[in-house]
């Protein structure tokens with residue numbers, strides 16, 4: 093019997109990552125749900141995924157830390173025995189601040205969490221994709237807007253991620269591995285609370301051409317498309333899921 097394809101999603105205990113785990117499970121993928129701190133919430137997402145008849149496991153790891161990334165992928169080997177798709181989703185947004193007030197520790201935390209993690213996880217995933225595979229990076233519309241006066245560190249981290257997508261797509265194309273990005277904008281998740289403004293999406297939604305904020309499931313659908321065979325001739329590309337922003 094043919095085994096299910098396997099997807100690893102980083103930072104998948106809530107928000108876009110959690111919705112993506114459920115989306116892949118619904119489409120017959122075995123899912124590895126990485127989380128940093130919220131084990132209870134990760135386990136609930138895994139239970140939901142199992143409801144679709146697939147295997148779902150949770151693995152704790154801070155993906156900004158190289159040693160923990162190595163442990164995460166060793167666990168993927170033990171639990172699943174292979175890897176077909178990696179979703180680099182984990183990310184953080186710190187409270188609004190102009191550059192003149194930003195210290196190196198905040199900037200480094202944002203860059204290592206949002207970009208270094210994607211480099212490290214991609215490197216480990218590629219080693220486990222001898223017959224090809226797919227990587228989707230969760231970037232942001234902020235990579236294009238720059239988020240001046242509030243989240244310039246976050247925006248720059250996503251800009252770097254976009255360049256990683258372009259370069260890595262070319263680097264691993266000969267291995268049959270595709271690398272693409274989604275660029276969400278103003279999605280209803282708890283990230284905005286962490287970023288210092290619980291109601292950010294509500295405040296700004298009327299400015300979007302579609303006149304509303306997005307749901308995590310709408311981002312998950314684009315991630316799934318890019319990862320799937322439906323996008324077999326697409327690599328080094330970007331899909332904006334941002335209501336026209």
Ligand code: NAD
Nearest residue numbers: 103107108128154155156181182183232276278279281283
């Ligand atoms: P979220 O805060 O709900 O999810 C982020 C997840 O990443 C959390 O579960 C968090 O615990 C996890 N995480 C953070 N640091 C980690 C680490 N070091 N190791 C492992 N996990 C870690 O927010 P979200 O909106 O679901 O964000 C998912 C992705 O989407 C992020 O990369 C974010 O930048 C991106 N994004 C979100 C929006 C939006 O409007 N919500 C817009 C553009 C891009």
